[in-house]
Amino acid sequence: MGITKTEGFTKAQVELAALAKALGHPARVAILQFLAAKKSCICGDIVDELPLSQSTVSQHLKELKNVGLIKGDIEGPSVCYCIDEKAWIKAQKNVTDLFSKFNTCC
Amino acid sequence: MGITKTEGFTKAQVELAALAKALGHPARVAILQFLAAKKSCICGDIVDELPLSQSTVSQHLKELKNVGLIKGDIEGPSVCYCIDEKAWIKAQKNVTDLFSKFNTCC
DNA sequence: TCCATTCATCGCAATATTACGATTAATATA
DNA sequence: TATATTAATCGTAATATTGCGATGAATGGA
Numbered sequence: 001m002g003i004t005k006t007e008g009f010t011k012a013q014v015e016l017a018a019l020a021k022a023l024g025h026p027a028r029v030a031i032l033q034f035l036a037a038k039k040s041c042i043c044g045d046i047v048d049e050l051p052l053s054q055s056t057v058s059q060h061l062k063e064l065k066n067v068g069l070i071k072g073d074i075e076g077p078s079v080c081y082c083i084d085e086k087a088w089i090k091a092q093k094n095v096t097d098l099f100s101k102f103n104t105c106c
Numbered sequence: 107m108g109i110t111k112t113e114g115f116t117k118a119q120v121e122l123a124a125l126a127k128a129l130g131h132p133a134r135v136a137i138l139q140f141l142a143a144k145k146s147c148i149c150g151d152i153v154d155e156l157p158l159s160q161s162t163v164s165q166h167l168k169e170l171k172n173v174g175l176i177k178g179d180i181e182g183p184s185v186c187y188c189i190d191e192k193a194w195i196k197a198q199k200n201v202t203d204l205f206s207k208f209n210t211c212c
Numbered sequence: 213t214c215c216a217t218t219c220a221t222c223g224c225a226a227t228a229t230t231a232c233g234a235t236t237a238a239t240a241t242a
Numbered sequence: 243t244a245t246a247t248t249a250a251t252c253g254t255a256a257t258a259t260t261g262c263g264a265t266g267a268a269t270g271g272a
Contacts, residue, residue, distance in 0.1 A: 002228080002256055003229090003258080004231095005132075006132060010136075017135045020129035023122070023130075024130045026110065026123040027111075029123045036207045037207065044219080051111060051115070052111065052260095055221080055222095056262065074268090074269090078217085078269095079218075098129075098138065099198035099202075102142045102194060107228095108229090108258085109227055131230085148248095153249090158231075161232060165229095166230095167250095178249095180238090183239045185249060
């Protein structure tokens with residue numbers, strides 16, 4: 001059905017999955033790396049960096065914004081996208097937690 | 107078009123995105139947490155834990171196997187799924203790297 | 213004011229994902 | 243051998259994602 005069931009999972013599981021899903025595309029990984037490296041904040045510069053059309057990049061930016069990882073501020077004619085530090089730290093913690101809890105098996 | 111462009115991105119970006127995509131569903135997060143906690147390795151126990159049908163869970167297990175995070179060993183009639191330690195550590199490193207490189211912006 | 217620039221959104225097409233029941237294959241057990 | 247158990251796979255339906263061109267809205271400059 002293409003629709004993801006969320007009942008029966010914890011809120012933390014659903015949120016972590018949503019975060020991971022947002023990272024689940026090379027373009028969005030590249031965008032975050034670009035912003036984290038602070039090469040530029042300007043949307044147009046991001047578009048120039050990626051092998052995708054402006055409208056497609058805009059959609060990817062929207063997804064990252066929806067999950068809260070970035071925010072966009074209008075700077076005159078252009079838009080400055082930035083990583084949301086609070087969400088970034090939280091995401092880092094959640095992901096780190098997932099990977100740190102590991103006991104060898106079988 | 108539903109198809110993800112990979113040309114123009116680095117191999118690392120494509121791989122990290124593939125990993126994140128595999129984590130991008132609550133069921134797969136839950137499966138990994140369950141295995142990491144080593145509550146059990148048996149496929150049937152995972153199915154019992156999740157609010158999804160056996161065939162759906164089997165598909166999620168397959169995706170995690172495809173990305174290399176887990177492996178399945180046949181144990182008589184049942185199958186023992188385990189986290190692949192090597193892939194797990196590598197994934198941890200890649201994710202940690204992404205989140206560690208961050209300079210405050212604007 | 214008129215125009216260029218910037219970026220979001222719409223509409224579409226192609227493909228992917230999610231979910232489930234039914235079936236199948238393999239193994240154990242009676 | 244016949245049967246039950248386990249888990250993968252098939253087939254199908256519904257929905258989501260990806261990508262792009264075209265269009266729109268907003269801003270700044272000539």
